[in-house]
């Protein structure tokens with residue numbers, strides 16, 4: 001059975017915004033699946049339709065075999081959802097937060113104490129179990145969020161940008177827990193703005209743009225489809241005008257007819273089968289056009305290059321998550 005099956009899913013908000021415009025997905029049980037896309041592409045809206053927080057305007061979704069509209073309660077009982085914003089109650093201790101989640105999810109009374117201890121261990125919060133969460137760092141709160149999303153041992157968890165705003169060390173620690181629950185059999189549906197995270201964790205991923213899925217594959221397959229290598233060039237006067245001009249020089253050189261030339265923060269980047277063999281010719285062309293090249297690097301494509309090639313825009317890794325709109329079940333969507 002597939003953990004998630006979505007067919008022709010559309011979601012139009014009541015103000016007419018077509019946030020999801022025909023999404024088809026089949027995610028097998030046990031998969032670690034990534035959902036990527038530029039800001040506003042429709043990731044959170046899609047997750048909310050899969051988790052019964054919004055009803056699809058068109059199409060069908062089954063989650064763990066249950067229809068999200070007809071059998072929303074069964075869907076909710078069999079999923080964990082870690083939203084972008086924390087659900088930690090700061091006035092409660094770590095233990096009390098997890099206990100509260102146990103009550104909310106109907107974990108049998110006799111199993112609660114053991115479950116709470118297991119989860120505190122899993123997310124490394126056993127030492128601070130009885131401290132109020134108000135004293136916790138952002139990373140600790142996220143770990144507590146992971147624990148509360150897992151209290152009822154759901155076979156499928158949705159993680160919506162779970163590591164946004166965390167420092168690299170805290171992020172890597174969370175990756176370990178995600179891997180561990182996936183290895184224990186939990187299906188994971190992850191959205192992230194960190195492409196390295198998707199690359200590191202996901203078996204497969206989809207890229208969504210303007211409400212439609214534009215690519216789905218294993219990270220390595222997507223990278224190989226970029227073709228060839230990537231040549232990153234840094235120039236000394238990297239004003240926007242100069243970088244644009246440098247990109248024009250690269251395009252007009254005719255050296256990389258098969259590839260793409262993009263403007264980066266400090267120069268240009270060329271993805272091409274000929275990135276390696278024609279690199280020095282490009283340096284000459286740039287020098288003839290009065291550019292001083294201060295950096296030159298040829299490398300294999302990363303998921304960032306995939307994202308750029310597919311969506312035409314770089315991944316926004318610095319962006320803060322949008323303020324969340326308060327919602328109860330499907331209040332603003334007409335069916």
Ligand SMILES: Nc1ncnc2c1ncn2[C@@H]1O[C@H](COP(=O)(O)OP(=O)(O)OP(=O)(O)O)[C@@H](O)[C@H]1O
Nearest residue numbers: 013015017019038039040041042043044045322325
């Ligand atoms: N409650 C709402 N009412 C109307 N439009 C909305 C609402 N929530 C989101 N949108 C719009 O729907 C589109 C998709 O938004 P969504 O939050 O699903 O994208 P996202 O890919 O999750 O973006 P981000 O990475 O910024 O979180 C955007 O144009 C957004 O402005």
